[in-house]
Amino acid sequence: MSEPDVSVVICVxxxxxxxxxxxxxxxxxxxxxxxxxxxxxVDHNQVLLDRxxxxxxxxARSGEVRVLANAGPRGLSAGRNxxxxxxxxxxxxxxxxxxxxxxxxxxxxxxxYTDPRVMAVGGRTVPVWASGRRPLWFPEEFDxxxxxxxxxxxxxxxxxxNVLGGNASxxxxxxxxxxxxxxxxxxxGDKRPLGCEETELCIRLTRARPDAVLLFDDRAVIHxxxxxxxxxxxxxxxxxxxxxLSKALVAxxxxxxxxxxxxxxxxxxxxxxxxxxxxRDAVLARPGGAGRAGxxxxxxxxxxxxxxxxxxxxxxxxxxxxxxxxxADVVDIDAGKEGSA
Numbered sequence: 611m612s613e614p615d616v617s618v619v620i621c622v623x624x625x626x627x628x629x630x631x632x633x634x635x636x637x638x639x640x641x642x643x644x645x646x647x648x649x650x651x652v653d654h655n656q657v658l659l660d661r662x663x664x665x666x667x668x669x670a671r672s673g674e675v676r677v678l679a680n681a682g683p684r685g686l687s688a689g690r691n692x693x694x695x696x697x698x699x700x701x702x703x704x705x706x707x708x709x710x711x712x713x714x715x716x717x718x719x720x721x722x723y724t725d726p727r728v729m730a731v732g733g734r735t736v737p738v739w740a741s742g743r744r745p746l747w748f749p750e751e752f753d754x755x756x757x758x759x760x761x762x763x764x765x766x767x768x769x770x771x772n773v774l775g776g777n778a779s780x781x782x783x784x785x786x787x788x789x790x791x792x793x794x795x796x797x798x799g800d801k802r803p804l805g806c807e808e809t810e811l812c813i814r815l816t817r818a819r820p821d822a823v824l825l826f827d828d829r830a831v832i833h834x835x836x837x838x839x840x841x842x843x844x845x846x847x848x849x850x851x852x853x854x855l856s857k858a859l860v861a862x863x864x865x866x867x868x869x870x871x872x873x874x875x876x877x878x879x880x881x882x883x884x885x886x887x888x889x890r891d892a893v894l895a896r897p898g899g900a901g902r903a904g905x906x907x908x909x910x911x912x913x914x915x916x917x918x919x920x921x922x923x924x925x926x927x928x929x930x931x932x933x934x935x936x937x938a939d940v941v942d943i944d945a946g947k948e949g950s951a
Contacts (some may be wrong), residue, residue, distance in 0.1 A: 613720040614700035615646040616779065619693030621686055622707045623653035625661065630708040630835060632665075635675060637710035637832075643717040646699040647673055651689040653680045687791035687807045694785055703779035706757065709735065709834040714916035718830040719779045722767070729784040729815055729822040732773025733830025734759040740838045748841070749906050751884040755849045756836045756874075762880035763826060770826045771872045777832045784822070788815040806856035813860070825925030843905070850909040854916020861921070881906050 618638050622631050631650070638648050650666070652659040662677045669675035682688030694702055703719055705711055715733065722731035737744070737758040753760040757776050764770065774780075791807045816822050823859055839845060857873065884906050891899025 613643070614723055615695075615698070616701040616703050616716050616720060616827075617647050617649060617697035617699030618703045618705055618716070619651060619690060619697065620643045620682075620705050621651045621653060621689035621706050622658065622662070623689075625655070625658050626706055628661075628675045629677045631662070634705055634707055634711050635666075635822075637712075638705065638716075639674070640713060641711070641716045642713050643720055645703075645716060647697065648675045649693045649696055650675065650695045651680055652677065653686070653689050654684050660762075683793055685793055687793045690775075691790040691793075694782075694790055697782075700782055701779050702782060702785075704775060704777070705832065706735075706776035709776060709832045712831045712833070715830050715832060718827050722825050722827060723781060725823065727821055727823045728781070728825055729787075729819060730773050730780045730812065730824040731830070731855060732770070732778040732824075732826050733832060734763075734826075734828040735774065735777045735832050735834045737836045738833050739836050739841060741841055745841050747843070747901030747905055748846070749884055749888065749902040749909075750805055751880055751906060752846070752850070752909050754853075755846055756840050756908075757834050757911065758836075759828070760875055761884065762837060763828075765828055767825055767827045767829075770824055771816075772809040775808035776834065777830065778808060779885070784815050784819075787818040801871065806853070806860045810860045838892065846905065846909065847912055850912040851916040854913040855920045857913070857917050858920025858923075861917075877910060881910060 620631070620638075633649070638645055650662055652662060658681055659677065663670070666675040666677055670677065676696070677690060680689045681692045681695070690704060693704075701723060703716065705912055716734065719731050722728050735758045737753060737756050739745075750761040753855065754774070759774070759777075770937055788811060790811075792810050812824055815826070840849075885903045888899045888901075888903030888906065891897075892903065893899075
């Protein structure tokens with residue numbers, strides 16, 4: 611089978627990431643396997659929309675780069691849905707606005723779709739630390755906190771329950787079968803450090819298409835910038851708590867059995883091994899060992915706390931808790947963010 615056309619959607623929301631946005635677009639334009647089009651979806655920011663439209667005016671004439679306004683409510687999920695609706699490729703790929711893709715990123719994605727059963731292919735995201743190196747206390751098992759691939763994911767090309775949204779692609783027919791991304795779960799700019807919208811979508815997809823195959827291919831690499839604010843322990847705590855809230859939303863939507871399937875293996879196998887390595891390094895006087903072990907334990911407890919709070923609210927209200935509830939919780943746990951590890 612011939613490789614399908616790929617549209618690339620990059621959702622953007624702030625001028626603060628102007629240089630990052632330009633770098634992301636440039637990395638897609640430099641692909642060894644060209645994209646059919648690049649769609650920049652601007653999340654309710656008229657100034658940024660106008661500036662990008664001016665920047666890519668010449669590319670818009672050819673259709674290579676198209677600048678669009680988010681047609682739905684504020685947030686990443688609605689922005690992605692806007693890009694899906696406007697795209698023309700057989701495959702829709704998503705790239706974060708503060709990331710750059712390696713040259714063969716789209717080639718590896720496209721290769722996965724030669725099997726007609728494959729409905730999604732995700733890749734490996736490498737963190738680029740603003741300080742120049744990984745904080746000594748920051749465990750690789752929790753790299754998902756900063757939007758990167760984490761220890762515990764498979765190597766090579768392997769089937770997975772869900773792909774990771776910042777470095778992912780879907781066959782167009784996947785959205786025909788399952789619908790788009792659910793609004794109210796994912797991020798709204800920097801306001802709520804939530805996630806899991808791609809997890810919920812992937813579970814809906816495999817329920818709608820039981821024969822569907824979702825792949826992780828660690829050759830499809832992007833490099834994701836991590837600002838200094840996200841290298842701090844305060845953000846780590848806030849993000850893990852928000853992940854617990856997000857998991858409660860997913861479990862409410864698709865059921866706890868499937869919604870927490872991968873997480874059970876992660877918490878019972880991957881994380882205990884990480885704690886053991888950290889404690890071993892501490893005994894051997896290697897820098898950061900005790901901090902990494904402590905961060906893993908803290909991350910588990912904080913995420914579990916968020917999940918319990920979200921689950922209780924869902925049962926009490928008879929529905930998923932509200933975005934306003936999430937905002938209040940994130941503010942509460944972020945109150946001590948001056949501290950760092």
